[in-house]
Amino acid sequence: MSTIGNRLQAVAERIRRAAEAAGRAAQDIQLVAVSKTCPPEAVREAHRAGQRAFGESYVQEALEKMDALADLPLEWHFIGPIQSNKTGPIARRFAWVHGVDRDKIARRLADARPPEAPPLNICIQVNVSGEASKSGVAPDEVLALARTIISLPRLKLRGLMAIPRPTDDEAEQRRQFRTLRTIRDELEAHGIATDTLSMGMSDDLEAAIAEGATLVRVGTAIFGARAKKTGRKDPEENRLHKA
Numbered sequence: 001m002s003t004i005g006n007r008l009q010a011v012a013e014r015i016r017r018a019a020e021a022a023g024r025a026a027q028d029i030q031l032v033a034v035s036k037t038c039p040p041e042a043v044r045e046a047h048r049a050g051q052r053a054f055g056e057s058y059v060q061e062a063l064e065k066m067d068a069l070a071d072l073p074l075e076w077h078f079i080g081p082i083q084s085n086k087t088g089p090i091a092r093r094f095a096w097v098h099g100v101d102r103d104k105i106a107r108r109l110a111d112a113r114p115p116e117a118p119p120l121n122i123c124i125q126v127n128v129s130g131e132a133s134k135s136g137v138a139p140d141e142v143l144a145l146a147r148t149i150i151s152l153p154r155l156k157l158r159g160l161m162a163i164p165r166p167t168d169d170e171a172e173q174r175r176q177f178r179t180l181r182t183i184r185d186e187l188e189a190h191g192i193a194t195d196t197l198s199m200g201m202s203d204d205l206e207a208a209i210a211e212g213a214t215l216v217r218v219g220t221a222i223f224g225a226r227a228k229k230t231g232r233k234d235p236e237e238n239r240l241h242k243a
């Protein structure tokens, strides 16, 4: 089997063990393979090994990859920071958008989603690490944003997403993931039921699954270390690109 195929199997095994340890069913945890910076051929290889859902962070790169892979039935997830001038192609070409953190972006995605397409699946990105991060909506603003998204046509609110502050301390990882789960429960108490907790990456998927993740976004553990991109304006993006 190919290297990517072997790594996918290893990640599936990590998910299975983490689910078992948490008394959960592994089928309840979806794997999104994060293919940003990877060539189309790597995605093709992962697809041959059975992977269907892929995550991308850069619109232009993603569109080129989608075109090169148009013969495959893939499910594309946009997981990067969303610039308002890029909402058009995101709404037209992706099935999921994980990083929605303001009304304006939600409205623009709704306006641009083609009426004949299925509703665009949306996760609200929540800032669970406090001061350390500028991306994501503050926990006390999630309810209002959720209500806006529900009121918009052509969007389907699926749940919440977070990128916690990186730490090797598992208790601290779990604390941040638990924050997201608690907010999900609060939404539910307000009558807003969701089915997705998008949390957990290569280094912390076990902690995320222990706290209820239903979707993990894993790049490095499948595709290997990413080449470092330089010159990005957004420090958050720079951080995420250090493999």
Ligand SMILES: *Cc1c(COP(=O)(O)O)cnc(C)c1O
Pocket: 034, 036, 057, 079, 080, 163, 201, 202, 203, 217, 218, 219, 220, 221, 240
């Ligand atoms: C890059 C990225 C990932 C994957 O990170 P790895 O550590 O390579 O698994 C997950 N989520 C988001 C939002 C990302 O930008």
